[in-house]
Amino acid sequence: MAAAEPVLLDVTCREGEQRPGASYTTEQKVAAVRALSDLGVDYVQVGFPIAGAQTGAVCDAVDVETKLTGIARAVSKDVEAAVDAGVDVIDVFAPTSERQRTELLGKDADELRSLVGETVDSATETGLEVHFTAMDGFRTDPAFLDGLFDSIDATYLTIADTVGSKTPFEVSSFLHDLDTDPTRLGVHFHDDLGVATANALTAVAHDVQKVDVSVGGIGERAGNVPVEEFVVAAETSRAVNRPALDPSTLIPRANDVLTALGESVPAEKSVLGSDVFSHESGLHTAAMLDDPATFEPFDPAAFGGSRTLYFGPQSGTGAARRLLERVGDDPDETRVAALVETLRSLDEPVPTDEALDIARRL
Template identity: 30%
Template structure:
């Protein structure tokens, strides 16, 4: 069975606390959603503001393949704003639980049904497709819920939606609810929230119970704990439910996930399924060995399926197979004895709580392979003068090819001044600093500072690292280490 996907990233997803998308950002996301095969895009809520309406209009005038909807309450004013935006359809949201009807709307059930039917009539009179969403359906009396739906269908509604507004369904109750509604003769969709972490599971159960459409948000963003995760749900349908399928271009999932993360500023946790940075990363030696022999041993899907690549992580749990794979990628060939020694040294570094980078691995491998280079440049001393009314000035004493040199420089800050003090020397002149990154790797005011830099000379690019309690010393040492690497290469 072909399952339709309604994506509400631009409406429900934007209700994530702290998220507010510009018109251009919404347009970029909508364009990508249309490209990857989304059937319905809920572009926003037209009643919200003039800016929101402009955003929706920008999307509706593009002629996307996807049907473009706006959220609407069962009110003439809301619907008029939807019409102004020239949307194809409305997501007409009608509360159906006693809690919402009596406490929020202050109406009777009969008044609620009249309100719903009148809104549907108004929409149909103006040529709109209607998906009627029963808000808080999962806490509604099923007989009453059905009567609301049947009345809506008689008035011409095109699709209906069951909303688990506060995420209280479980896979069993989700299946049972949709099964009870399966005799309804229009398409039924499922809109789940993730308050108990069950949104994807409940959505999959809804499909087995009779739903033919799902509501999702990219990365599962949304109010509180978020909505059904688009990428998790679509890939699960593709791989775990052989009787169902979608038209989504699954190999583009990672791209749209990263786009939404960048534009919304909502961080993707590393261990998130499908799109988290750790989803296809392996450190354990047993796992890495199995993956290299046959990826199916420890991966239910290949990373390429969703536009990803596999990573082997350096750390204390790694084994020699994964390490050797990484060494080969770095162009380093080792025998079994050397490989084991490098593995032991990497684990020793990781045991101290240190993140093991490729730079660390290169240094460890060089030492084990006895490729001991005599550095041409050595740092002897750095002295800084800085203050509120004093331009930061640095003097450095370094040894170049056994000749001791003293030089000075100024800069916007003490680190800049220190680097400038050595950059002006002839041996550094053709070297460009193209990346500079600082991390505090311990807590407190005496924290160790980890400086990672990237340098370029001609077509050669190297990374280097300095770790010190003093950010100035760490920065200068990293810079000199990188230049020594360039000179060796």
């Protein structure tokens, strides 16, 4: 049976604060949670309840469809703090690789298995939904993970590439070696090698059910899987199942989250960057006036965005001819040359509407 649409858990609010010097106010997180719920993500990870009262304050302030999650170490007081905060989901986490297990916990494999089992059981007894995240899971022996996953009852079992060291080839091989039902699995990738989105798509191709994402990829170190990249890639490639959200709201709601959190992305950032759907090259604009798909991988309007064609010093005869045709003028050589000269004399390029006005005034 084919896997259903992938479930999205947004980690922007928590992972964004993992960066040195970064923090968000309660009001900022509340606004971000509302925008993410409007986007249609299934879960929003609000924070780490044991670290302070803010997670509870956010949960008290919002009434949204998306489920709010709080992370908890495999420690009883963390579980209690998550319950007190009012989250919908307790996400218990523990290091599972031999290196992190011994360095962070000083426990052997049996001790870790017992600790995780007891903590997940106690979390389940609260009546809340429970997830488990295997820290450094992708550097853990697959056989050990299978045994650990078999011993616990959680809605999702997330495998984390905590240090961002894996590539799609390794992700595919690792998931192939796991015996755990992939529809029980989630993945959490970091972008240290620049392949987080590719890793997430690879996991979903293996029928993994849940993907952790963040707006603009905002997160610790090089960040996490950008929700906008994952959604657009899934929608346009059709090679994997697509998330069950309205793609036409993607860019506006993502920008709402960035605004709420006081964050920004580089102008060249895929999907969300201000330059991504802007074109000035003479060859590009000439063709795109007739058929935008000539130089675009997808229509930005499908995701709530828009394109801007610019005309100016880089414009050539092809672009000038198309502009004259657009305003109903005869694009003879003299008029084309005159428009090219006028456009190239501009101090800065102008958008299509202004370029058409210039053409009309020739």
